[in-house]
Amino acid sequence: xxxxxxxxxxxxxxxxxxxxxxxxxxxxxxxxxxxxxxxxxxxxxxxxxxxxxxxxxxxxxxxxxxxxxxxxxxxxxxxxxxxxxxxxxxxxxxxxxxxxxxxxxxxxxxxxxxxxxxxxxxxxxxxxxxxxxxxxxxxxxxxxxxxxxxxxxxxxxxxxxxxxxxxxxxxxxxxxxxxxxxxxxxxxxx
Amino acid sequence: xxxxxxxxxxxxxxxxxxxxxxxxxxxxxxxxxxxxxxxxxxxxxxxxxxxxxxxxxxxxxxxxxxxxxxxxxxxxxxxxxxxxxxxxxxxxxxxxxxxxxxxxxxxxxxxxxxxxxxxxxxxxxxxxxxxxxxxxxxxxxxxxxxxxxxxxxxxxxxxxxx
Numbered sequence: 001x002x003x004x005x006x007x008x009x010x011x012x013x014x015x016x017x018x019x020x021x022x023x024x025x026x027x028x029x030x031x032x033x034x035x036x037x038x039x040x041x042x043x044x045x046x047x048x049x050x051x052x053x054x055x056x057x058x059x060x061x062x063x064x065x066x067x068x069x070x071x072x073x074x075x076x077x078x079x080x081x082x083x084x085x086x087x088x089x090x091x092x093x094x095x096x097x098x099x100x101x102x103x104x105x106x107x108x109x110x111x112x113x114x115x116x117x118x119x120x121x122x123x124x125x126x127x128x129x130x131x132x133x134x135x136x137x138x139x140x141x142x143x144x145x146x147x148x149x150x151x152x153x154x155x156x157x158x159x160x161x162x163x164x165x166x167x168x169x170x171x172x173x174x175x176x177x178x179x180x181x182x183x184x185x186x187x188x189x190x
Numbered sequence: 191x192x193x194x195x196x197x198x199x200x201x202x203x204x205x206x207x208x209x210x211x212x213x214x215x216x217x218x219x220x221x222x223x224x225x226x227x228x229x230x231x232x233x234x235x236x237x238x239x240x241x242x243x244x245x246x247x248x249x250x251x252x253x254x255x256x257x258x259x260x261x262x263x264x265x266x267x268x269x270x271x272x273x274x275x276x277x278x279x280x281x282x283x284x285x286x287x288x289x290x291x292x293x294x295x296x297x298x299x300x301x302x303x304x305x306x307x308x309x310x311x312x313x314x315x316x317x318x319x320x321x322x323x324x325x326x327x328x329x330x331x332x333x334x335x336x337x338x339x340x341x342x343x344x345x346x347x348x349x350x351x352x
Contacts, residue, residue, distance in 0.1 A: 045239065048283035055281075115252070141256055148281040150239035150253055 047148050047167040054082070054156070054164050055146035059136025062118045065125075070110050070136030076162030079188035080108040081155055081181070083132070084144055086116045087124035089152040095171035096128045102177070103131030107185060110134045114152050115141045157181065159188045213250045218258055225265050232261050232271055236278060237288050245288055 049055070058071035075082070083099060085092040103109055111132040113121045118137055125132075138144050147156070148167075157166035166184055168176060214233070220226040233247030238254040246254040246261075257278065264274045278286045290296050331339065 042242070045285055046283065048280065141253075145253075145256060145260065146281060148283075150282070 044169050045150070047164065049148055049164045050167065051163055051165065054158060054162055055143075057136070057143040057146060059112065059138055059143055062113060062121055062135050062137050064118070064122055065130075065135060068134060070112065070134040072162070074110060074134050075158050076160055078108065078160050079185045080110065080158050081185075082110050082112065082147075082158055083156075084112045084114050084147070084149050084152050084154045086114045086152050087120040088116065089114075091171040092124075092153045093128065095153055095155075095173070096131075098172045098174060098177055099131040100129045102181075108133050111136070112144055112147070112149075113137045114144050114149070115139060155181075157184055157188070213248055213254065214258060215255075218255070218262065220262055220265070225262075228271060229258070229262050229265055232265075232274060233258055235275070235288055236261070237286050239282055239286065 054072060054075050056072040058073075059069050061067055061069040081099075081102065085096075099109055109131050111134070113135055115138065121135075121137070136143065141149075147154075151169065153171055155168040155172055156164050157168075159165050165188065166180065168180070172181065214230070220229060230247060234245045236246045236257060238244045238246045238249035238251050238257070240251040240253050241249050244254075246257045248254075260278070261274055264277060269277070275287065284291055284296075290299060292300055
């Protein structure tokens with residue numbers, strides 16, 4: 001009687017023991033995926049424009065600075081940056097010294113001035129320095145939308161063929177310069 | 191103590207601001223009701239990239255307003271709903287769509303839950319089928335067992351061995 005309800009005890013644990021590890025392994029796998037997800041910044045979206053030609057646009061100048069403005073024709077020829085900024089944007093003030101530094105090193109930086117009053121933008125540049133070669137005034141923010149911009153500041157790295165190679169969302173920090181921007185510009189210049 | 195009229199006033203205020211409203215302002219609304227209905231429907235499917243978990247129809251963010259305006263401009267230009275979505279996906283990626291599209295990169299996302307359900311159901315079924323059926327009736331006691339049982343029943347419980 002006592003034997004009838006039990007399994008053939010000797011064979012089972014040795015053959016199927018690993019099955020009991022399955023939930024543990026599944027839990028560990030989920031844990032690893034979630035831990036990796038925790039480290040990501042959900043506000044930083046990948047750009048779909050990476051490795052694609054920059055969108056075509058033609059923006060008017062900031063009156064009083066120059067007469068050229070900034071258009072897609074200015075892109076390419078050599079690696080360069082395109083920075084989207086606004087005088088009302090506080091993080092833009094934080095990153096401005098980094099852009100000044102790059103410009104002093106000879107890096108070409110063009111800018112899209114996003115939804116800004118020209119006189120405010122000019123005052124901003126007078127106060128903090130003007131690292132930009134060309135500036136286009138995007139008063140309606142339409143050109144920025146073609147670039148996939150969803151907040152200022154954003155910075156794009158353009159290669160000599162005028163393709164977008166990298167997008168940085170948020171203020172550029174000295175660390176970003178060392179770790180990403182400079183190595184990429186050097187690679188693209190070769 | 192809070193006075194009753196004050197509570198009533200608070201409650202009325204909550205009622206007044208309670209219902210969610212679309213962010214679309216009157217100056218954006220298209221004169222053609224059919225087009226406007228399509229614009230509203232599209233707006234509910236498009237993500238506001240600033241607030242990220244709101245549609246552009248719900249969001250008061252300036253970028254959402256710009257995107258609503260683009261949707262309406264494209265509608266007036268005669269674009270199809272699909273073309274308008276494509277226009278925005280080209281700039282902002284699939285993320286701009288609140289409902290991810292069904293394509294190789296998202297197959298696991300869409301089918302995954304059903305795969306897990308199938309696997310779990312399969313495991314449960316296999317487990318249930320492998321479990322041996324309980325014997326329908328208990329086996330008869332053999333004479334030695336019966337004798338021992340009767341002896342136990344007859345004896346004083348306090349004398350039994352533990």
